[in-house]
Amino acid sequence: MAKVVIDREKCKGCELCTLVCPQNILVMSKSFNKKSYHPVEQINPEKCTGCAFCAMTCPDVAIEVYK
Amino acid sequence: MNKVFSRPKSLVDIPFTYCPGCHHGIIHRLIAEVLDEFNIREDTIGIAPVGCSVFAYLFFDCDMICAAHGRAPATATGIKRAKPDNIVFSYQGDGDLASIGTAEIIHAANRGEKITVIFVNNAIYGMTGGQMAPTTLEGQITQTSPYGRDSKTMGMPIRMCELLSTLNTPSYISRVALTKPSYIIKAKKAIKKAFQFQIDGKGFSLVEVLSTCPTNWGLSPQEANEWLDKNMIPYYPLGEFKNSEEVS
Amino acid sequence: MAEKVLMKGNEAIGEAAIHAGCRYYFGYPITPQSELTAYMAKRLLKIEGAAFIQAESEIAAINMVYGTAATGGRVMTSSSSPGISLKQEGISYIACAELPCLVVNMQRGGPGLGSIQPAQQDYFQATKGGGHGDYHLIVLAPSSVQELVDLTIKAFDLADKYRNPAMVLGDGLLGQMMEPVEFREKKNADLPSKEDWALGSCKGREPRKVVPFNLDPYELEKLVAKIGKKFEKMQDEVEYELINMDNPDIIIVAYGTVARVARTTIQKAKQEGINIGLIRPITLYPFPYKIINQYADKVKHILVSEMSLGQMLEDVKLAVEGKTKVSFYGRTGGVVISPTEILQEVKKILK
Numbered sequence A: 001m002a003k004v005v006i007d008r009e010k011c012k013g014c015e016l017c018t019l020v021c022p023q024n025i026l027v028m029s030k031s032f033n034k035k036s037y038h039p040v041e042q043i044n045p046e047k048c049t050g051c052a053f054c055a056m057t058c059p060d061v062a063i064e065v066y067k
Numbered sequence B: 001m002n003k004v005f006s007r008p009k010s011l012v013d014i015p016f017t018y019c020p021g022c023h024h025g026i027i028h029r030l031i032a033e034v035l036d037e038f039n040i041r042e043d044t045i046g047i048a049p050v051g052c053s054v055f056a057y058l059f060f061d062c063d064m065i066c067a068a069h070g071r072a073p074a075t076a077t078g079i080k081r082a083k084p085d086n087i088v089f090s091y092q093g094d095g096d097l098a099s100i101g102t103a104e105i106i107h108a109a110n111r112g113e114k115i116t117v118i119f120v121n122n123a124i125y126g127m128t129g130g131q132m133a134p135t136t137l138e139g140q141i142t143q144t145s146p147y148g149r150d151s152k153t154m155g156m157p158i159r160m161c162e163l164l165s166t167l168n169t170p171s172y173i174s175r176v177a178l179t180k181p182s183y184i185i186k187a188k189k190a191i192k193k194a195f196q197f198q199i200d201g202k203g204f205s206l207v208e209v210l211s212t213c214p215t216n217w218g219l220s221p222q223e224a225n226e227w228l229d230k231n232m233i234p235y236y237p238l239g240e241f242k243n244s245e246e247v248s
Numbered sequence C: 001m002a003e004k005v006l007m008k009g010n011e012a013i014g015e016a017a018i019h020a021g022c023r024y025y026f027g028y029p030i031t032p033q034s035e036l037t038a039y040m041a042k043r044l045l046k047i048e049g050a051a052f053i054q055a056e057s058e059i060a061a062i063n064m065v066y067g068t069a070a071t072g073g074r075v076m077t078s079s080s081s082p083g084i085s086l087k088q089e090g091i092s093y094i095a096c097a098e099l100p101c102l103v104v105n106m107q108r109g110g111p112g113l114g115s116i117q118p119a120q121q122d123y124f125q126a127t128k129g130g131g132h133g134d135y136h137l138i139v140l141a142p143s144s145v146q147e148l149v150d151l152t153i154k155a156f157d158l159a160d161k162y163r164n165p166a167m168v169l170g171d172g173l174l175g176q177m178m179e180p181v182e183f184r185e186k187k188n189a190d191l192p193s194k195e196d197w198a199l200g201s202c203k204g205r206e207p208r209k210v211v212p213f214n215l216d217p218y219e220l221e222k223l224v225a226k227i228g229k230k231f232e233k234m235q236d237e238v239e240y241e242l243i244n245m246d247n248p249d250i251i252i253v254a255y256g257t258v259a260r261v262a263r264t265t266i267q268k269a270k271q272e273g274i275n276i277g278l279i280r281p282i283t284l285y286p287f288p289y290k291i292i293n294q295y296a297d298k299v300k301h302i303l304v305s306e307m308s309l310g311q312m313l314e315d316v317k318l319a320v321e322g323k324t325k326v327s328f329y330g331r332t333g334g335v336v337i338s339p340t341e342i343l344q345e346v347k348k349i350l351k
């Protein structure tokens, strides 16, 4: 069991995390955050392995990972 | 469940001023993690440069000072000599370190100042809107090399790690990148080593981080990472150039 | 009372700095002040915990000063005219960051590489800011080796008091001159503590930030205005010397080396029945406008004499407010004015 917590407001929608997720479970949301970025969202959270690649890659430190 | 990844304590909890996908943020986080892991935040004095990361003073939760453009190694020297028990690091861009501040970095390195320098090479002047840097690649188009950098009149991009490694005194010099998780893990190790050298009272340490500037490169963050892998890493090889602990 | 020792001006500054508790010196050799750099090397390299660095340039030196000043260390640099020009960006940063330090300028002839002879051509640069932005240095102008000592010590204290860079503005002649000096017992200057702003370990307190900029113009305006208030307060520090001011036929205004020369002129003139007064500004910033203004009412002529084309002249004119005639006699480029030249000029004016 693993879980990521994405800070929607810190996310700048750069998509870099989506590219490194081995499970391909990070996608860009259609909605906007307060800074008008499309924040990232997790789909199929049960597939998350907690590898933290996404968090490690995030330039805005918007992701926390629990395992 | 345990938190296995969270914001380092040495990083103030405010949003970065950097553009989406800009590596400055990753580099800040890695430094902050190292300050946490060594538990040296309270004893650290950081020096922010002039460049996009002039705001670094806001982001690190330790004493900070903003240096004049290029002069961070001199300011760091003044601090470390007066406060030898503090940990002193400077954070500098490539315009800052390899152009206007070339003399300061070479001489701080040559004196073996016991400071740690984090050198962010994004092959461009980010803050001023994308002019040519001394590290801009051959043929690279910037505001001031609109037809591409022409080595005949503009010289070749300067490899600072290699140049500084010709000196005897520096203790640790290495170049890293951040375009994939494996690189990021290595980058963190290098930054940690660089601080370890200082903590151990050894000499000058520097980590060059190949970094992106999606905004001024005119690329998406993903394309910028790819461009860095394809163009910068071949010219700026990754690895350790100097490690005074390893007996050769 | 301390014993008198014979010392060269440049070395006397160095010893005075050490006497004042300065333990950090960063500089780059340049004539005619290199003896000071060498003296600091000789002394500081033997003191535990002190630092002397022959920097790679004057630019590096002043930015080292900036770093040490931010930690609260008593720190100085010294140079001569072209080197001082190189330091200006750094001095402006230090002023904006409100940090104390001492900069010594033993002036030489300019502009450009100029000459290595004594001059007073950096008055504007020293007193009007020098670098970019609204700021001033506290500027002290010694005219003897003893004063090099006393004013060096005083400059450190004033810099600390106002958290502002201070400058001792001498010249090559004073630097090379040998005179007996004494290092008096240090008075307790009652200086503000640096504890509440110096960088160091942030254990038990909020981290501190030394930030010589603000991208919000309204915020920067506030900061500059706050610094401006200090300059108003500094006006209380005005210091000058009045010589032979009992009903003079003419008053000379001169500082530093030229003031020394003018003293001889006064003696020579007496023999010829001419009574010359001398106002010698000791602080060039703040400038003694008031006293000059007061005497402007009482005298028909004021003669400003400088080793320049006329820089302090502008401040004297401001002080005089058109109340009396102001003339100027100067030599420039490194030519030292002689007492006879000034006397001739006085005679011309009085004729």
Ligand SMILES: Cc1ncc(C[n+]2csc(CCOP(=O)(O)OP(=O)(O)O)c2C)c(N)n1
Pocket: B050, B051, B052, B053, B069, B092, B093, B094, B095, B096, B097, B120, B122, B124, B125, B126, B127, B128, B133
């Ligand atoms: C003395 C001086 N010259 C020029 C500038 C303008 N300037 C500000 S940042 C910068 C270049 C920054 O580029 P770099 O060091 O590569 O940092 P980046 O923004 O790319 O991270 C320049 C030229 C300045 N602030 N001061």
Ligand code: SF4
Pocket: A002, A004, A020, A021, A022, A023, A024, A025, A026, A042, A047, A048, A049, A050, A051, A052, A053, A054, A055, A065
């Ligand atoms: S922790 Fe790993 S698996 Fe989970 S979302 Fe992040 S990258 Fe994907």
Ligand code: SF4
Pocket: A006, A010, A011, A012, A013, A014, A015, A016, A017, A018, A039, A040, A057, A058, A059, A060, A061, A062, A063, B021
């Ligand atoms: S890497 Fe960070 S900022 Fe970029 S999309 Fe992912 S969460 Fe958002």
Ligand code: SF4
Pocket: B017, B018, B019, B021, B022, B023, B024, B052, B122, B126, B127, B212, B213, B214, B215, B216
């Ligand atoms: S301009 Fe470039 S270097 Fe500066 S914050 Fe934006 S992406 Fe980063």
Ligand SMILES: [Mg+2]
Pocket: B093, B094, B095, B120, B121, B122, B123, B124, B125, B126, B133
């Ligand atoms: Mg750059």
